[in-house]
Amino acid sequence: MHRMGNDLQTWGASGAQLALQQVARSVESRLGLHVEASGDAFTATAPASPDFAGPDSLRARIADGVMEIEVTLPAARGRGPMDLPFRYLEKLDQKVRPRLVEDHPRLDLRIDAAPLDPVRLTKLEQQFAVIAEFSAALRAEAPAHEHRADLETLYEGIKEIAEPVTPLAPASLSEQVRETLDPAAQYLRAGTSVALATASRIQQQYAEAALAAVLPGYGIPTLGRLRIPGLSPKGLIEIRTKSPGPLAVHASQMMNGTSRYERDEWRPALELLSVRGEGTLFSGAYEELSQAFVFQGTRPAPTLPAIIVIPAGMAPLSDLCRFAVLRASAGQVPAKTVADLAGELQRTLADLPQGGAERILPELARNAVLNWSGAAPVPSAGLAQSLLSLKQTFAGAPPPAVVARDAGLQERLIGRLLDPALTAYLKASLAGQEGAIDELVRRLRAEVLGRPLHQPLRWASLGPPAVGKSESARLIAEWIGVPYESVDLGSFADSYTANAQLRGSGRGLVGSNEMGRLESLSKIHGGVVVEFADLDHAPVNVRAQLADLCLQVLDKGAFETANGATCSSANLIIPFTLNLPGGRDERLFREMGFQQGSVRTQPVHRAIEELKPIVSSAFLSRVGTPILFGPLDAGALALILERAVRHALDTACERLGAPVPAWRMPERLGERLLALAPGHTASLGARGLAEHARAYAAEAAAGAIALLRTAPPEARILLDESARRLEIKE
Numbered sequence: 001m002h003r004m005g006n007d008l009q010t011w012g013a014s015g016a017q018l019a020l021q022q023v024a025r026s027v028e029s030r031l032g033l034h035v036e037a038s039g040d041a042f043t044a045t046a047p048a049s050p051d052f053a054g055p056d057s058l059r060a061r062i063a064d065g066v067m068e069i070e071v072t073l074p075a076a077r078g079r080g081p082m083d084l085p086f087r088y089l090e091k092l093d094q095k096v097r098p099r100l101v102e103d104h105p106r107l108d109l110r111i112d113a114a115p116l117d118p119v120r121l122t123k124l125e126q127q128f129a130v131i132a133e134f135s136a137a138l139r140a141e142a143p144a145h146e147h148r149a150d151l152e153t154l155y156e157g158i159k160e161i162a163e164p165v166t167p168l169a170p171a172s173l174s175e176q177v178r179e180t181l182d183p184a185a186q187y188l189r190a191g192t193s194v195a196l197a198t199a200s201r202i203q204q205q206y207a208e209a210a211l212a213a214v215l216p217g218y219g220i221p222t223l224g225r226l227r228i229p230g231l232s233p234k235g236l237i238e239i240r241t242k243s244p245g246p247l248a249v250h251a252s253q254m255m256n257g258t259s260r261y262e263r264d265e266w267r268p269a270l271e272l273l274s275v276r277g278e279g280t281l282f283s284g285a286y287e288e289l290s291q292a293f294v295f296q297g298t299r300p301a302p303t304l305p306a307i308i309v310i311p312a313g314m315a316p317l318s319d320l321c322r323f324a325v326l327r328a329s330a331g332q333v334p335a336k337t338v339a340d341l342a343g344e345l346q347r348t349l350a351d352l353p354q355g356g357a358e359r360i361l362p363e364l365a366r367n368a369v370l371n372w373s374g375a376a377p378v379p380s381a382g383l384a385q386s387l388l389s390l391k392q393t394f395a396g397a398p399p400p401a402v403v404a405r406d407a408g409l410q411e412r413l414i415g416r417l418l419d420p421a422l423t424a425y426l427k428a429s430l431a432g433q434e435g436a437i438d439e440l441v442r443r444l445r446a447e448v449l450g451r452p453l454h455q456p457l458r459w460a461s462l463g464p465p466a467v468g469k470s471e472s473a474r475l476i477a478e479w480i481g482v483p484y485e486s487v488d489l490g491s492f493a494d495s496y497t498a499n500a501q502l503r504g505s506g507r508g509l510v511g512s513n514e515m516g517r518l519e520s521l522s523k524i525h526g527g528v529v530v531e532f533a534d535l536d537h538a539p540v541n542v543r544a545q546l547a548d549l550c551l552q553v554l555d556k557g558a559f560e561t562a563n564g565a566t567c568s569s570a571n572l573i574i575p576f577t578l579n580l581p582g583g584r585d586e587r588l589f590r591e592m593g594f595q596q597g598s599v600r601t602q603p604v605h606r607a608i609e610e611l612k613p614i615v616s617s618a619f620l621s622r623v624g625t626p627i628l629f630g631p632l633d634a635g636a637l638a639l640i641l642e643r644a645v646r647h648a649l650d651t652a653c654e655r656l657g658a659p660v661p662a663w664r665m666p667e668r669l670g671e672r673l674l675a676l677a678p679g680h681t682a683s684l685g686a687r688g689l690a691e692h693a694r695a696y697a698a699e700a701a702a703g704a705i706a707l708l709r710t711a712p713p714e715a716r717i718l719l720d721e722s723a724r725r726l727e728i729k730e
Contacts, residue, residue, distance in 0.1 A: 016040070016062045016113040022121060023067065027058055030128040031135075053136040056104065062113045069109040071131055072101075074138040088134035093127055105138070107131065140336055151222055154244040161239055162224040162247055167212035168323070176314055181211045184281070184308050185218045188246050191277035193270050193305035195293070197286040199312050200358035204283045206323050207310050208248050211281070220245050223281065230255045233269035240278045251284030251292040266293065270304040280305070317357060321345040324365035333369065341368045348380045352388070360387040402557065403568035404453040409482075409527040413457070416480045417444045429475055430468045431643070432636025436461070436629045440472060443627065454557035456572035458622070462579065462607055463629030466687040469577040470531060472629075477529035482573070485521060490534030495545045498538075502549060504562040518549075518559065519567050529573045536578050536614045547619050554622040576623055580610055637689060638670030641677075644690045645669065645726070648697030649717070656701060658708035664716045676724050696726045704728035 017040070024035045024042050032054045033044035041061035046052050056072045089098055097108045109127070116124065151164040184194045196211075198204040212223040222245040231239070232255045240247060254266070273280060282289060282305055293305070315323075321342040325333065333341070345364055349357035364380055364387075371377045416422070422444075426437045440459065447457040461469040470486065477484035492498035504516030521528050538546055552559040553569045561567055607626055620626075632640070646663060653659050666672070677692055700717070701708065707715070707730055718727045 015115050018115045019067060019113050020060060020062060022116050023060055023069070023124070026121070026125050026128060030125050031055060031058065031132055033058055053139050054132050055135040065113050067111050067113045071107040073105040073107070073135050075104050088130055088137070091130045096127065140334060154222055155224060158239065158242050161226070161228055162243060163227055165208050165212040165223045165225045165248060168209045170213045173210055173213060177210050178214065180310060180314055181207065181214050184211055185214045185220070187306045188215070188279040188281065189218045189220060191274050191279050193273060193280045193282065195282040195289050195305040195307045196310055197289055197307060198283065198310045199355065202320055202324055202358050202361045203310055203315070205327060206315050206320055208283060209323065223248060226253055229253060233265045236280065237269055237272060240273060240280060246279055246281050248281045248283055251282060251288035254292045267304060312354065317349060318342065318346055320358065320361060324361050325369065328362070328365040328369045337372060341372060344368060344380060348384055356388055360384055363387060402454040403570055405570040406526050409571055410453065413448045413480065417448045422479060425479060426472065426475055430472060431639040432632045433468045433629055436627055439627045443624065454570050455554065456557065456569045456574050458554055458574045458576070460576040460578060460623040460626045461629055462626035464631055465579055467629045467632055469629050470533065473529055473531045473575040473577065482527040482529060484529045486531040486533055487517060488533050489546055490537030492538060492542050495542050498542050498546055499562065516561065519561050522567050522569055522572060527571050527573070529575065531575050531577055533577045535576060536580065536611065547616055550619060551622065578611065578626065634674065638674050641673050641689045641693055642670030644693030645673070645697055648694045649701065652697050652701035653708055656705060656708060658711060660708065660712065660715045662714045664714060666717060666719050669717070669719060672719055672721065676721060700726040700728050
């Protein structure tokens, strides 16, 4: 084999060999490759210079009177413009055929193996000039840094746990960087662990990459980085045994126990690694490292680990910007693009303090690379200002933002609750509670006009069972046009059931992670009346927890669900219906000389004093003065019974498919039926009377099926007092 030179006798004097010599000289002069001749062929390779911009190699050989030329171009791994190959291929002769072999574009050319006249030689050199330009363009788009395959191979056995730190180019390290990191390399070589205390995350990452470039000079081929989120002392010992070099572990990855003995496990671990000559690199802010190595505060051990403080400004901002771009792109950005993006970052950060610039540099670098890659662009300057404006942390987080009541619901509430017809509507449906209704309407108007918009509307009704407390809540929901729901707080046997039913059940059990009733009502309905019934009847151990939840809902306008989320209660309308246990309501009203129509003048302080030991003063202060629903007198009971009979007759006839348009009722039907009812019926209140009315109506309708199916326009009701039954007549 001979190196190509000026001697024309290298291949002999045949025409084919002379042509081969002409091509070889053109390859040297036009493409800058080094030629090695061998018989009827030659091979040309690229010089070792980093500034070389030509093709990787070229081979030429003579076979059957034809010279076959194969040019291997630089690997096409960069992003580059989509039209880059076509831009140069269209300039080449049609006889040049491109192909791709393992990321390397190759060009095949065949010419006659005969001496080249000036015209043929000029044409060939023009083709070589285009190939040189094509090669230079590919090299310009090649990644600025490619991962070293040998480093990746070293970590093959532990690649799920650790990875190599990509070293900086040794030539790029300043004297200050080397002087700072040389002691760390010496300590690690001696088996001593090192703690690098840095002022910022980007300084820490830069220092690790710079140290990875320094270590080979001390006989340590590589520096690894831990990939898993946490590591115990025992885990470090096991991994370090398998690692081909020291590992970089951030302070946040060090798993410290809660007791003094668990925290002290790091000391014997570092001692063991030192004995085995397997030092480890720890990094992070000085405060983070001091918390991780808490044992040094009580038992000084300067070599467990050795502390090296990286001075602020060790690397200038220009170097940090270039490094941040390389790291954000994993080295897969062309060198020219790296320089352009780093320059853009430096201009963005030029007017910021060093600390602020370093804090946001990693995020800005990732954004710059994404902008370059074609993603939807986000301006670097705007992102920088946004990142710098972030001040809040969970160390002192303010309360969550207040959610106001839905504007459409508030408008509807004002329109309906301020309607003068509301009072008449309630009194037409609730007998014997005129004073309570007047007070309720006044309270609702005060709530909708004065209650803060993030808090739910609320009131409390107190009175014996079945006097209209729940019915008034249902009627209010119907009047507003929102759903009505009732939650029996007195039915929860224990706090776990109460929590699961109202707040929901968290993750972890079969059938868990379910939404609670209160959360579902708050989220699904744009306004809902939720009656909380019988809080005063809940078991003592449950009542405290329910009261706490109620205070959250009423005071904060939000509550915490079982999964930790915060749910707004602003769109809820919550009536609390209470009655004192043991019939104390009725006794209280009797002692007060209760008279309908004078509720506002009644001294309700007696009722409040009775409630305080049961539901607490804090609860009462949130719901306001209870609205007193007194016992029903005989006139009210008679009216309720008559209305219930009419309603029950309508229902029965509709179900028989024979509705009656009008009924003629006997005079004083309610009073007469009430006189015929068993003595305990009246004491059961409106609900008991409704049951009594349904029984009368069902019997009357069943006995008049034939008549009802004739569809009479009007039917008469007769009361057979001796038989204690109603009859329907035409």
